[in-house]
Amino acid sequence: QVQLVESGGGVVQPGRSLRLSCAASGFTFSTYTMHWVRQAPGKGLEWVAVISYDGSNKYYADSVKGRFTISRDNSKNTLYLQMNSLRVEDTAVYYCARDLGGEDVWGKGTTVTVSS
Amino acid sequence: QSVLTQPASVSGSPGQSITVSCTGTSTDVGSYGLVSWYQQHPGKAPKLMIYEGSKRPSGVSNRFSGSKSGNTASLTISGLQAEDEADYYCCSYAGSSTFLWVFGSGTKVTVL
Numbered sequence: 001q002v003q004l005v006e007s008g009g010g011v012v013q014p015g016r017s018l019r020l021s022c023a024a025s026g027f028t029f030s031t032y033t034m035h036w037v038r039q040a041p042g043k044g045l046e047w048v049a050v051i052s053y054d055g056s057n058k059y060y061a062d063s064v065k066g067r068f069t070i071s072r073d074n075s076k077n078t079l080y081l082q083m084n085s086l087r088v089e090d091t092a093v094y095y096c097a098r099d100l101g102g103e104d105v106w107g108k109g110t111t112v113t114v115s116s
Numbered sequence: 117q118s119v120l121t122q123p124a125s126v127s128g129s130p131g132q133s134i135t136v137s138c139t140g141t142s143t144d145v146g147s148y149g150l151v152s153w154y155q156q157h158p159g160k161a162p163k164l165m166i167y168e169g170s171k172r173p174s175g176v177s178n179r180f181s182g183s184k185s186g187n188t189a190s191l192t193i194s195g196l197q198a199e200d201e202a203d204y205y206c207c208s209y210a211g212s213s214t215f216l217w218v219f220g221s222g223t224k225v226t227v228l
Binding site for chain 1: 217
C-alpha cells in the first residue's frame with residue numbers, strides 16, 4: 001500500500017544541522033510533487049517546502065528559506081530535508097506529504113527538538 | 117506566512133450537523149479550488165477528509181462534505197459521532213513565491 005516513512009529526527013543544539021529522510025513505497029515516487037510540513041508542539045500545521053517530481057523546482061516558506069534545502073533521489077524513492085542553522089523555533093514534528101491539494105498521503109512524522 | 121482563519125472551537129451533540137469555516141483571501145481560497153480539509157487526533161498524523169474543495173477520498177464517510185463561497189471554505193460534518201472529536205485544519209494553495217501553500221489555524225471539534 002501507499003506509504004511514507006520519515007526518519008532522521010532527534011535532539012540537536014541551536015545552530016547545528018540535521019537531515020530528514022522520507023522513504024516512499026507503494027506508488028511511482030518519481031511522478032509526484034512532494035512536500036514537507038511541520039507542526040510545533042501544541043500548534044497548527046505549517047507548510048515548509050515543496051519539490052517538483054523531477055527535482056527541478058523547489059519552493060520554501062519564508063521561515064526556512066536560506067537554511068533548509070529540500071531534495072529527492074528518485075532512484076531511491078526518497079525525499080530529504082537538509083536543515084542547517086537550526087533554531088529553537090524549528091522544534092516540531094516534521095511530516096512528508098505527497099501531492100498536497102490532491103488525494104494526498106502523509107507519513108506519521110519525525111520529531112525534531114532544537115535545544116541547548 | 118499567512119494563515120487561514122478558522123474558529124478555535126465548534127461543538128455539537130451526537131447526531132447534529134456542524135460547520136467549520138476557513139476564511140482566506142482572494143489570493144488563496146478565493147482564487148483556487150485547491151482547498152483540503154484534515155482531521156487530526158491527538159498524537160496522530162493529519163488525515164485527509166476533503167480535497168479540491170468538495171471531493172472525498174475513498175474510505176472517508178459521506179457525513180463529511182466540503183464547499184466554498186468566495187474567500188471562505190467550509191467543512192460540514194453531519195450526523196456527528198463521538199469519533200469525530202478531533203482538530204480540523206483547512207489548507208489552500210496560495211501561489212505566492214513566498215508561501216505556496218497555507219494552512220488554517222485549526223478548529224477543535226467537540227462532541228458534547
